[in-house]
Amino acid sequence: MPAPTLRSLLCLAALPLLLSACGEPADTHPDKPVTQRRAAFNTILKAFEPMGMMLRDKRYDADAFLQSAEKLEAAKEGPWRHFTADSNYPPTKATDKVWSESAKFEEERQAFLAATSRLLEAARSKDEAKATAAYEATHNTCRSCHKTFKK
Structure with a gap:
């Protein structure tokens, strides 16, 4: 196998820099609502995921x-x-339907809130x-909302 050339080494060294430029756009809004809601959804996910893992793995701990x-x-x-x-605006993962079908979005939100209480x-x-059963019902509200309102 031939030794790598200086050119190939430079290209390889530049690859991480080039790939980092391909990331999603930053949230530039002054209040950063996209960043705020993503963080809030991650908090929800961090609470919800362990329950699902527990049930899937048949290791229920009440x-x-x-x-x-x-x-x-x-x-x-x-x-x-x-x-x-x-x-x-980018980097949102919400579809335009969140705003164009706001009544339906509110129905989905209310269904999620009720399911989490149950x-x-x-x-x-x-x-x-x-x-x-309650976990599955809650998970279904997430799926339903994501189907229409998440890219």
């Missing part, structure tokens, strides 16, 4: 599930106030079957 449900309940209102009229109730019962 107390840990309840803790996650309580975290989810505390975080559930976080993202919504950041869907302002002036926040439909999930907390089920978690408090410490009944695995109830927790599983």
Whole structure:
């Protein structure tokens, strides 16, 4: 195998720099609503994901599930106030329908909020079957909303 040339080494060294320029655009809005709502959705996900893993892995721990449900309940209102009229710009992953179909978006939001409350109730019962059903119902509200309102 031939030794690498100086040119190929320089190209290889420049590759990470070039790839970093291909990232998504920065949130340049003064209040950074896209960044704010993404962070809020990540907080929701960090509460929700452990419950799903626990149920999928058949390792239900009622107390840990309840803790996650309580975290989810505390975080559930976080993202919504950041869907302002002036926040439909890159790097958003929201579709234009968030704003053009605002009544439908609000229905989806309300369904999620209600489902998370029912999930907390089920978690408090410490009944695995109830927790599983409530988790799936909550997960379905996420899927439904993402289907229409997320790129």
